[in-house]
Amino acid sequence: MNKKMLPIKTFKPLLFLLFTLALFACSSNNDSNQEDSEEITTTKEKLVGDWKLISSTIDNKNVSPSEFKCLKNSTATFNQDGTYELTFLKLGSGSANLCSQTNTQSGTYTVIGLNRVTFFNFNSEIKLMDDTLQITSKIINGDQEQDQVDTFIRNDNTELEESTEEESDNVETEVGDDNEEDNTFDGTQVIQQILGSWKIDSDQDCLQKNTIEFKPQNVFEFIQHKKSFNRRDLLDYNVSVSYPLPESIKATVTKGNDMVVFDTSAECQFTKTSTLEYTVKDEKTIVLKNISGLKMLLEDNQTIKLIYTFIDSDSNEQVREFIYKKQ
Template sequence: MTRIKAFKSLLFILFISILSSCNSDDNSVSEGNDQTSQETITTKERLVGEWKLISSTIDNKNISPSEFECLKNSIATFTQDDTYELTFLKLGNNSTNLCSQTSIQSGTYTVIGLNSVTFFNSTSEIKLIDNTLQITSKITDDNEEKDQIDIFIRSDNTELEESSAEETNDLETDESETDDNNEENNTFDGTEVIKNILGKWKIESNQDCFQKNTIEFKLQNAFEFIQHKKTFTRRDLLNYNIGMSYPLPENIEAEVTKGSDIVVFDTNAECQFIKTSNLEYVVKDEKTVVLKNIPGIRLILEDNNTIKLVYTFNDSNSNEQVKEFVYKKL
């Protein structure tokens, strides 16, 4: 009888142990599911929205500024319902539209871990690193397989904003297709005006670096315009087709040629941004000089020693603005 009671007690203990083990396993599964669910929620909160490309490298080398001129306009969009769209702009053959080649990739995505995502039917690796979205893909270049890494930041990131204080300290000198300022459309004889304006002129200003800005009228209608800024931003780098990692490195040295402009970026210089524009001028009348194919800039001769530079531009809200700068002859 004693043996039967002992056996029953042993069975009871074994039953309790098994039941406890099952409950423990169930709790572990539940905790694992909760953790996975929280990782998905956290990752999607960071991921959903619009992202803008700021850097592209192939085997850790930046792509050329000429390629980046179009690629920098690429956008990645992720939605709450697990869909995505990547729109890459590339150089095309269309003479009227530089970035006429568009590559669109779309489909569904899956969160596979904290800050880690995968695209359906794709081998690309997608990671959220700090404040960036990093997409790593395999490409074939010169018959070799290479890693292309595209880095995006959110479209509303403050690094992409124009600085209102500096907005007009870098006057746009991109050449337009307009013919209004071309010399062949001008009948005025500007010989006497040219005699008076030949030489270098310096801006009237007490701002650091900005006061170094000069214009120079040369023979054969050559015009040199040098602009300085104390610092520069990511927006400045992107404007001149330079991609940089995030956040910006402390030391940056770069020189790029874009159209008629040569721009030097140097974080160690007194004036970190210097742009030299080599253009052509046209004398419209005895008081007015314009720049060939640059409709936003007019030069008004106040007297033999004073020129007023009038700059017309559209602000970030597409409203037309006019700024005036005074230059004195050296």
């Protein structure tokens, strides 16, 4: 018995349908592969580069400023060839109080999708979340196991930029090495003239609140105010906060001779009180012990000129002068 063949008129549409389905399947697969490839490329571009630690919590609580002092210098580097290196800095043992304990971890990584990365040779959990890199580690505190979450952002993140607002009015008072020359001038008479509080002669917002005070036993108090602060200011004083910066921040930190208050609800959100030691060099000149680039000239019984010399970010020497009037 002869088998019946499909009519040519029926066979051609069927063949066309099968061919169309095959093309659609190939096209869908290509589109999917292209989309996956674009997501992988986007994620790798976001990941490759240098990262800086900006926040650290233990069981959802920010670490103390003393711990964060070293942790904030931790870094992460991801290379184009699929390798990475993490370096954590911690306070070492002993009385030197240095960030001498270093834990370096390196290995390889693979990007498998949008913000999805697998890591090798690393026991902690690593997540790429929006603009942050989060590393969760298990730590042992006594007989308790705790979760430490370290958050990194890219080195070129705008939150790490130096503040330009009131930058020229901010006087640094970090104590350096003891390089003062021997002083034989008897400044008793000058001290009697300068004892007391002096206020800056300015009408600029928070700057006008700045004061200096000469106290007995050569104690000098310098109070500075700024309208606002940024991430860089917080890192300078070892304050760990989440990313992005929360709307409300209140913190008081003591660092060396400085006590800094951060308060987003205040009119002047940044206040720094520096307690230092002054020396009268001659009948007109007062300097601060171990503070380079800062001196004061007694213009008359009611006027002091504060002269601040510093090197800017372009390695150029800059000089700022401020007038203070006795209160």
